[in-house]
Amino acid sequence: EHISHDEYQKTADWLRSHTKHRPLVAIICGSGLGMLADTLKCQDSFDYSDIPGFPQSTVQGHAGRLVFGELKGKSCVCMQGRFHMYEGHSLIKTTFPIRVFKLMGVETLIVTNAAGSLADGLQPGDIMIIKDHINFPGLVGLNPLCGPNDEKFGPRFPAMSGCYDKGLRSLMMEIAKQMGVAGLVQEGVYAMVGGPNFETIAEAKLLHRLGVDAVGMSTAPEVVVATHCGLRVFGLSLITNKVVKSYEDSESVNHEGVLEVGRLRSQTVQQLVTELISTMEI
Numbered sequence: 001e002h003i004s005h006d007e008y009q010k011t012a013d014w015l016r017s018h019t020k021h022r023p024l025v026a027i028i029c030g031s032g033l034g035m036l037a038d039t040l041k042c043q044d045s046f047d048y049s050d051i052p053g054f055p056q057s058t059v060q061g062h063a064g065r066l067v068f069g070e071l072k073g074k075s076c077v078c079m080q081g082r083f084h085m086y087e088g089h090s091l092i093k094t095t096f097p098i099r100v101f102k103l104m105g106v107e108t109l110i111v112t113n114a115a116g117s118l119a120d121g122l123q124p125g126d127i128m129i130i131k132d133h134i135n136f137p138g139l140v141g142l143n144p145l146c147g148p149n150d151e152k153f154g155p156r157f158p159a160m161s162g163c164y165d166k167g168l169r170s171l172m173m174e175i176a177k178q179m180g181v182a183g184l185v186q187e188g189v190y191a192m193v194g195g196p197n198f199e200t201i202a203e204a205k206l207l208h209r210l211g212v213d214a215v216g217m218s219t220a221p222e223v224v225v226a227t228h229c230g231l232r233v234f235g236l237s238l239i240t241n242k243v244v245k246s247y248e249d250s251e252s253v254n255h256e257g258v259l260e261v262g263r264l265r266s267q268t269v270q271q272l273v274t275e276l277i278s279t280m281e282i
């Protein structure tokens, strides 16, 4: 379906009339990383169900709240729970909040997610700074920008090269070193698959062959829409499991395990993101 500019504007106006916060940074908290929102000071929070135009979140481990507040004195808005294509939402709906944030004056998007690792050097519990992504659904036309282009947001044919801001990626590597967790952090390529099933072994081998380091079921559509409307983007993946790449391997992955690693490492992710927001020029 198509969403008119006025609908985005209406939601942005509703939010601006319900909070005094004027965030410059938006953060999307991935599976098991929702606690970051709880660290915001002077919070104003809204259940997605109370916000006109917002879709509803249905995934275990995703609260479904929009939290405004301050992080180290900087005004932020946090999505505690995000929308996924596999929930049956259209991609227009899953990325609706991004354009609302843009209309509210947000200039930087920080997106976090949980992902499975295909790279041999990436272990569960590691943190991957997203250098670039492969948007498989987008390549076959499942793209939030399909349909009439809204020129007020951006061009018909937006460039995507360099959509993960190099300055923020370097800054985050610096922060990881200062925090003494550089050993946990490395850059890599993230691939989005539609889900909700995890990969077959043949699919895992294909992705690995294509140069994918970590695979998940979100993030790319949000980043495409954010880049289209001119937001600066930083992304990181919390590696929750090794993707099974061999027919001899009996291991298999499940959502519980994904959430468990989230709980284990969320503290570190929280500190890294907080430090990034506090250090970067807004």
Ligand SMILES: Cc1cc2[nH]c(=O)nc(N)n2n1
Binding pocket: 031, 114, 115, 116, 117, 193, 195, 197, 198, 199, 215, 216, 217, 240, 241, 242, 243, 244, 253, 258
């Ligand atoms: C959130 C998440 C975690 C994993 N692990 C995996 O092996 N394959 C995925 N697609 N995902 N997605």
